[in-house]
Amino acid sequence: MAMESLRQFLVALSAAAAVGFVSIIFVLRWVLHYKEGLAWDGGLAEFNWHPVLIVSGFIFLQGIAIIVYRLPWTWQCSKLMMKFIHAGLNLVAFIFAVISMVAVFDFHNAAKIPNMYSLHSWLGLIAVILYCLQLVLGVGMYLIPITPVSWRAAFMPLHVFSGLLLFASVIAVALMGITEKLIFGLSNPKYKDSPPEAIFVNVLGVLLVVFGALILWIATRPAWKRPSDQILHILHTNGGGEDNTKVGPALSQLSDGADAETSGDVRRRNNKLDDQTN
Ligand code: HEM
Ligand code: HEM
Structure with missing residues (x-):
């Protein structure tokens, strides 16, 4: 990578990491300071695991998983090792997402709130299911050695496209969830009266969009792609x-x-x- 290109890469990477970390701190402050905290008791503190695990796992870890191949200092590591790291991080992100689903369903059942009525919940569940499919197909195509090379090559553009689409969709679904929660959760003063919690969590939403944009930028620059093993x-x-x-x-x-x-x-x-x- 040329020096100037490397410098730009490091700026983009540092910005993504910083915005990602700040987003995690924001979601923790939201649930610990403004909300009921974290617990596994069927109540609102159990619901709070839902946004925390989504932001730290399904958004942050997935974002990092997507760009690991592009870190220049990993180019001397074997491709197989990088595949394990990419797949492993995506697997951990998926596990976080599943636990966050269990938290919100458990909370709804305990509080006798209906399940799966909102557009947020529909698109959210679809995203988790397709993410699982992406994970299984990724392992099948790129980790299992018997998969024909021609299949691997033919599937790669689809793998990259669906991976990026899923990542962007997950952020969109999270923004819907955040908006719902602010409308449901703020009563006195209401959301429309812009209490400090509303402003704070709106900023969290903006941070998630910026994080998403930075990851998508890094993952789509041809000059920052991992060079082939041959070269x-x-x-x-x-x-x-x-x-x-x-x-x-x-x-x-x-x-x-x-x-x-x-x-x-x-x-x-x-x-x-x-x-x-x-
Ligand atoms: C509910 C998925 C992010 C807030 C749900 C439900 C699902 C879901 C499947 C339905 C649970 C049920 O019917 O029992 C997701 C996914 C997310 C995500 C996949 C990540 C992309 C968030 C975030 C928040 C949030 C960041 C912010 C607080 C809510 C709220 C509900 C809910 C308030 C209850 C109301 C409803 O069912 O729409 N979520 N969620 N979600 N989620 Fe999320
Ligand atoms: C590349 C997403 C699972 C193998 C990519 C890229 C994305 C992506 C967006 C493009 C990255 C880039 O151009 O730098 C995902 C998502 C997954 C997932 C969201 C899980 C839900 C897997 C799994 C494997 C895998 C389980 C198995 C090893 C690969 C390979 C590349 C790749 C070999 C090409 C890397 C390169 O161009 O050098 N993935 N992936 N992926 N992924 Fe995945």
Whole structure:
């Protein structure tokens, strides 16, 4: 990665991490300071696990899972290891989402509130089910060694598209949930009177959108994509010189503007090849 591109990547990554952390702090402050706290008692404190686990797991961890391949310092790790990290983080995000579902259903049943009446709950449950499908298909396609290479290549654009669509949808569903909760939960003063809690949680919603935008930006820049294993191999054996650990600088030479005509071609060709072998 060229130096300037690396700098931009680090800015985007730091911004995403910072906004993600602040979102988690906001949701914790919401439930611990403005709301009833956290407990597993069938009451409102049990409901509160719902937003906490969604923001920390289904949004933050999923966002990180999506961009792990793009961290330049992991390019010297094997692709298989990165697949395990990508799949593992997505699995943990899914587990958080499931526990958050159990919390809200349990709360509704204990309080005799009907289930699945809102658009939020419909789209939310659909997102969780499709996320599970994405996870199962991801393992089937890219972790099980017997899956034909041609299937892997054909499925990759769909995997990336559905992954990004799911991530964006999860944030949209969370915004609906936040709005519902503010309308239901604020009575004296009401939501329309803009009490401090309403302002605070509106800001949380904005932060989630910004986090989503940063992750989508990072995950869609072609220049920040993990180079193919073939090109990394070439760098290790030829371009990397004596010090095999210096993949980063060597790579930056390769993709550096002017003199990179040929190596750019090599890289493009190899990325194509890579898409077939991943
Ligand atoms: C209810 C999913 C995020 C607030 C529900 C229900 C589901 C669900 C399936 C229905 C439970 C039932 O019928 O018993 C999701 C998903 C989310 C998400 C997948 C993440 C994308 C949030 C967030 C909040 C929230 C961040 C903010 C507080 C609520 C509220 C209810 C609820 C107030 C009860 C009212 C209703 O059923 O619509 N959620 N939720 N949700 N959720 Fe979420
Ligand atoms: C790439 C999402 C599960 C294997 C991607 C990308 C997204 C994504 C958005 C594009 C990343 C990029 O271009 O940098 C998801 C979601 C999952 C999931 C939301 C879970 C619900 C899995 C699983 C595997 C897997 C279980 C199995 C190992 C891959 C591979 C790539 C990829 C091999 C290509 C990486 C590259 O271009 O270098 N995934 N994924 N995914 N994913 Fe997943």
